[in-house]
Amino acid sequence: MALPSYATTGERIWHYVFLASCGLIFLFLIGPLLVIIPLSFNAEPYFTFTEAMLTFDPAGYSLRWYEDFFTSKAWLNAIKNSFIVGIASTLLATVLGTIAALGLSSRYMPARGAIMALLISPMIVPLIISAAAMFFFFSKINLAQTYLGVILAHTVLGIPFVVITVTATLSSFDTTLIRAAHSLGANPTRTFFKVVLPLVTPGVVSGALFAFITSFDEVVVVLFIAGPEQRTMPIQMWSGIREQISPTILAVATLLVLLSMLLLATLELLRRRGERLRGLSPG
């Protein structure tokens, strides 16, 4: 992106204007997330910076909203529910999605385009429509307001992510490696565990992470099909924002930003590991 030495003054000005606007857009992207982190340490129940905070007076800062969060029964119960639903639906989506991806990446898969479009559609169909439809249907078969109902709904929403990531991993999988393993005397089981699995695992794990975070963040479907017993973290936040806005929400938001940072780092590590294993980039 460096300017060539023969650039004219106009081009130079244009170049710097371009860089500055990109900087502003990056600020727009990331700024809001950074603003809430200090706000969550506010000692006052406000959603904005107090004078004490701006002068870096230690009295302006406190951990009271975090304390509020970690001692509140409602929030802790919501976390528990989020993990129950998230883990169960991730396991289900990962198993079903990975097996299906194995079939989809076969050269002989009939009607692949149509099936793929169907499998990805839960990601495209607006959540409110899925939520309404599942609410009507699950009420009929007594699944509404049960853990099983919420888990099944979240499995549906997580499946596209697993299918996309695992098929992408499998499409770059070099099948000659399997033949090489055979020619070196490994039996099919040994080949699967020693060659195929290590190469495919990063894809499966990142698919599972995507599915988990989808479930962990999901509000709309839970709002409709969960009962008071299945209140998850997003629902707790949702009602917090709608009813009584307290900075506890900001503390939760900060924790969730940290969680997504962790997730992003894990995904990046997995990607690098996958590339290294496939010999695409030097370790």
Place this chain on the structure above:
Amino acid sequence: MSNSSSAPLTTADGVPLRVSLRRAIRRSKLKALLLVSPLLLFLGIAFVMPIVDMLWRSVDNPEVSSTLPRTVSALDGWEGEALPGEPVFAALAEDLREGQQARNLGLLASRLNYEKSGMRSTITRTARRLRTLEPPYREALIEINDTWGELDTWRLIQRESSPYTLSYYLAAVDRQFSPQGEIVPVPEYLQIHATLFWRTFWMSAVITLATLLLGYPVAFLLANLPLRHSNLLMILVLLPFWTSLLVRTTTWIAILQSQGVLNDVMVALGVIADEARWQMIHNKTGTIIAMTHILLPFMILPLYSVMKTIPPSYMHAARSLGGRPFLCFRRVYFPLTIPGIAAGGILVFILSIGYYITPALVGGQSGRFITNYIAYHMQTSLNWGLAAAIASILLFVVVVFYWIFNRLIGVDKVKLG
């Protein structure tokens, strides 16, 4: 005489090669299908069946035909010119008595009330006096409530006696059947859905355009920087992408509200007076700003992956052939990025028209989307047929765009992060 090339090739066990090959392919196809089938079965039950059930509900109309079967058959052949005779009223009285015992008059009352306001109280009032009702029913019923003496009431019952109805769809676009059975607009003070559909579409278009304007330069920068730097900057795009939607919406509430961060900064800088704080939230502005921020990564990522494939030598060649920078960009680079613009644009538009959370939290009265009305009819007005009809219309629009997306780009090209 016999020449070997005309004899069919066979495998070691004597089966013709062609047959054996076809068998092997069929086996592979079957194996692939078998692997996909558990997931297809699961999605069929947990996703496709609910959607089909919702589509069904949007035209399903069981209330009148099941609660008033005698009335409906007595009305058969009625021309609608004069008030029906005593047999019809007698049938109605009997149907209502039975309905009262089965406790399903409530459903009937709400169903008829959607079409003709006042019907709910007509039915409950009549039901209350059913015990003392005596023939002749015609006079007795009209005495209880004048509505039974109106031609329109009977035309309505006759019209809604069919097990399917289009009236939910008509209501979803602010139309209704007139008493004469023609399709007419609903009174102006009740017109809300068409406005909301229209608003959802134009605001989504504005949001799509805004993400394109902001996303294009960023994607260009990311695609043209050395990988080391662009990977770092990519984190700034991916972090918001993977942060909870509610968190991002909350941050915009904290920033944009009238006692929020941005207004405070502006007051402190003296740009605006303390009394004249900007109203940036609970209106259209709030929805557009927050949703542009939330959907921006969905524009940047497809643009980036297309721009990454454009060799820089194209622009160098164009420049060396004497083109001015702007001309080179417009004639060479820009046309090559159109697939990315199409992918990102359709994706952002589809996601935007289906958004519920953000408009509900920051949209206020004026920034609401049609999705908020689906929720309203599901949870507050409890008119589930109407909710299903609105959702079906929205689903149709989304499926059309999804189909275009699939034809243009292909869903299997979708990448995550």
